[in-house]
Amino acid sequence: MTDEHSDAPSSTRPATFDPGSYRDPGSRVVRRGDDVFRLLDERALTDWERLSATSFFRREVAAGRIAATEPDHAVAGDFPGAWAGALRHERIPVVSYPYEWTFSMLRDAALLQLDLLAAALDEDMILKDSTPFNVQWRGARPVFIDVGSFEQLEKGEVWVGYRQFLQQFLYPLLLAARVGVPFQPWLRGQPDGLTADQLQRMMSARDVVRKGGMLHVALPARAERRYREEGRDVRSELKAAGFRKELIQANVRGLRRIVEGLNRSDAAGRWDRYAADFAHVAAQRAAKSDFVTTHAASHHNRLVWDVGANDGHFSMLAASHAEYVLALDADDVVLDDLYGKLAASGVRNVLPLVQDVANPSPGLGWRSAERPAFAERSAPDLVLCLAVIHHLVVARNIPLRAVVDWLADLDARVILEFVPPDDPMVRGLTANKRPHEIHRDYDEASLRRYLAERFVIDAEQPVPSGNRRLFALRPER
Amino acid sequence: MTAVSPPTQNTLEPHMTVIGYLDPGTGTLIVQAVLGGAAGVAVLVKTKGRRLFRRGDAAAEAATTDTAATAAEGDETPVATGSSD
Incomplete structure (x- = not known):
């Protein structure tokens, strides 16, 4: 959904090599328009032919656990380089990265990785790497996207991806589950994962x-x-000493038992009882729900951002009127509960992502382009910004005008809830701030002045009890 | 069209065992024999992986040849684990 839509046929549109797909010289992802291709060299083509003949590949694609992939060798000649063949992949709605996932998401991605590895080993193939960047999401369902990772297992070969599995899957999970430290900031700072030495130093x-x-x-x-x-x-x-497949299979079984048994530590969550603890949330929810439904349903929405999604109540409302919804929250614990709820439900188009809008994912990796910034991967056409603005302006001290400009620059419709300075939740945030430490223009009159410069107010209404107010906004073009 | 050059092996540290495009880590490769359970121990012994279970400081260890290390005191028998955990 990050690409511009156009009526031009794909073959006439410019092609770009995926900036995150350069490590494997024999298998590279290229995008052209809405199409995603994987270009293969001779060796990778042989591996593909072997893979497509296995029973596990057909089974896992049918189950939606491996991205749908079809050969399309004719397009290989369209791109620079000497490619022996090409595959066409299904599109993933929004690309996300492990430092944006919750604990259970990384755990489920790890289980998927291990299950696919075990299935491949049964048919004498192996996954040559094991990075969570090879897993993406359709809603709350993980899907393995790197078909180029499967290769033939030579007799006596070790599992080369074992260390990568430890560093990028197991250690982040252990850090969160055993040490009680969220893995997301660590993986963002060090996308190759934690080393054994680093984790050991943090463990008791x-x-x-x-x-x-x-x-x-x-x-x-x-x-x-x-x-x-x-x-x-x-x-x-190791090969000469008699190393064999069964040793890898025993290791994979053992890892699966460990990963399955890991549960998140709840030390970090602050917002997981938000709806239950605050009476105002329940009382105001019905009115807010009606407003959101009315203004979400008035347009066709390809992508909705629910900023500060919390338990996902409004994300799920919006999901009925959108192709895809990102439930964004800085609190990984509350989002993890939402992920569990979504995974167990029939809702297929809501993706929870750990994202602090005051500090969104930057571009990372080689030339800061390997893993693009969050805003480059998803362009919403509707943004829900409910009970968030006071956290940005009062708690994080971002000027009110800057928040309005940020929303306007998203070039999307916005459903905004203004939480005034006399609201009990705002008074809680300001209890330890002196008046001169808070932006003086945090009031409804200033908000209206700034909105008038960038937005058209389509509708507005007060929230029952208190002085909160809802706005349905359309960008001024 | 943007083509990104793949990293060359020159950019990697000389001591890394580079096979394929992923550095598998010498030490972690040896560990894999142990993780296969009892059957892996035989593999470990044959590859001189026993050094893994000896006491002593790593730097001094690295400077010692395997022959000398075998003669050193403090040898521990490899731990034979029935399962991978």
Whole structure:
């Protein structure tokens, strides 16, 4: 949904190599218009032919756990480079990254990775890497997108992706589950994941002796230290010593048992009892719901952002009137509950993403382009901004005009709830601030002045009890 | 059209064992033998992976040849684990 829509046929539109797909020289993703292709060299083409003949591949594609993929070799010649073949992939609605996922999302992605690896091993194939960047989402359902990762397993070969699995899946999960530290900031700062040594330094002795700690943290940390300086070809040595597939399969089974048993630590969540704890939420919800439904239903929405989604009540309302909804919240715990609810429900078009709009995901990786910034991956046509503005202006001290400008620059319709300075929730936020430490123009009159410069107010109404107010806004063009 | 050059091996540290496009990590590769359970231990012994279970400081260890290390005191028998955990 990040691409501009156009009536021009795909073949006449400019093509761009995916900036995140350069590590594997034999398999590269290229986008042209709405089409997503994967270009393959001779070796990758052989692996594809082998993969497409397996029973697990057909089964997992049918189950929606591997992205739908069809050969389209004729297009290979359209792109620079000597490609032996090409595949056409289904489009993923919005691309997201592991540092934007909740605990259970990363855990489910890890289980998917392990299940696909186990299924591949049964048919003498293997996943040559194991990074959560190869998993994307259709709503709350994970889908594996990197078909180019499957290759033939040579006899006696080790699982090359094991360390990557540890660093990018298991260690972030252990950090959150055992140490009680959210993994998202860590993965954002270090997208290749935590090293065994880093995690071991953060774990207590008790954490280390718990399931998985010795074998998958302490032992690899020690091994990396001991063999650090060596240029040995350990892969060949292991092969010569009789390494075989069954050893990988035993490892994968063990990892699956560990990952399945991990649960998030709730130490970090602050907003998980928002609706239950605050009487005003329940009392005002009915009126707000009517307003949101009316103004969401008035247009066709391709993509809705629900900023500060909390328990996802309004995301789910909007989902009935939109192709896709991003439920955004900075609190990973409350979003994790929403993910659980969505995964168990029939709602297929709501994706929860951990995202602090005052500090959104930047561009990361090689030339800051490998993992594009959040705003480059999703352009909403409707933004729900309910009971959020006081957090930005009062709690985070972002000027009111700057918040209005940010909303206007999204070039989308906005449903905005203004929470006035005399609201009990705002008074809670200002309890430890002196008046001169708060932006003086945080009031409805100033808001109206700034809105008038950038928006047309289509509708407005007071929220029952108190002085909150709802606005349906359309960008002034 | 933007083509991004793949990283060359020159940019990687010389001590890394680079096979394929992912650095699998020398030490972690050796660990995989242990994780396969009892059957993996035989593989570990054959690849001189026993060094993993010896006491001693890593830097000194790295400077010692395997032959010398085998003769060193404090040898521990590899832990044979029945399952991977």
